[in-house]
Amino acid sequence: MSEENYVLFDVEEGVATITLNRPERRNALGTAVFKRLYEILDEVERNDDIRVAILTGSDCGTFCAGLDLKEAAELRETKGIDILDIIGDPSFPRLSELKKPMIAAINGYAPAGGMLMVQACDIRVGLAGAQLAITEVHRGRGSPWAVSSLWQMPSPALLELMLVGDPMPIERFHQIGYINYLEPTVEKVLERAKALARRIAVAAPLSVEAAKASIKAAEDLVTAHALKEASRLHDKAYKSEDAIEGPKAFSEKRKPQWKGR
Structure with missing residues (x-):
């Protein structure tokens, strides 16, 4: 598969559908995926005919496996660089x-x-x-981006996600309002998303833009400083030997040997 097809992009009646398309890697986010996503998001923002976008994954049982830890381990081994040096801000x-x-x-x-x-x-x-998880504590990486979820879920639930690192059933997220709708099949998930998107697409664009911007502005008053501080606090973890060991152990399918440094 060519890198161009790692992320699929389709536009119909004002609705863009963006599909992560690496089923063989569980739709993991590698450097080529990020590059293509940047291009697509720029097009979504620039194109006035696009009013709303849907983000999904190819039907492989995984919406997105997260950062491509195999590629991260390969980059460290062959070039001596961290994958974040290429893709930038992990958030x-x-x-x-x-x-x-x-x-x-x-x-x-x-x-x-x-x-x-x-x-x-x-x-x-x-x-x-389905299940959602913040698994970074078991990979030697970090999750400063998760601070934004304090606006979206109770802190005990978020701390369990970040500290325990185990998957939680999506039904629990639905109960606390983090998920808007649950559907019984993959087809119904996309059907519901498209129905919502079509309603947004025919709404007044300036009103839609202002509605999203106002919520984001209110959220930023709370989280902007927190995100910067969280990134600073995670810097030690990202630069540690454990940050090398985690992806390497994952790639080699073995238990990591943490050093705490």
């Missing part, structure tokens, strides 16, 4: 700062960076029986 601000509404059609498991993608979307439709 992926290009998605969260999009002016147009983004709907997540969560059609499977969404750990780590997959959860980040969900968090960055404005409306969320999920597959019943």
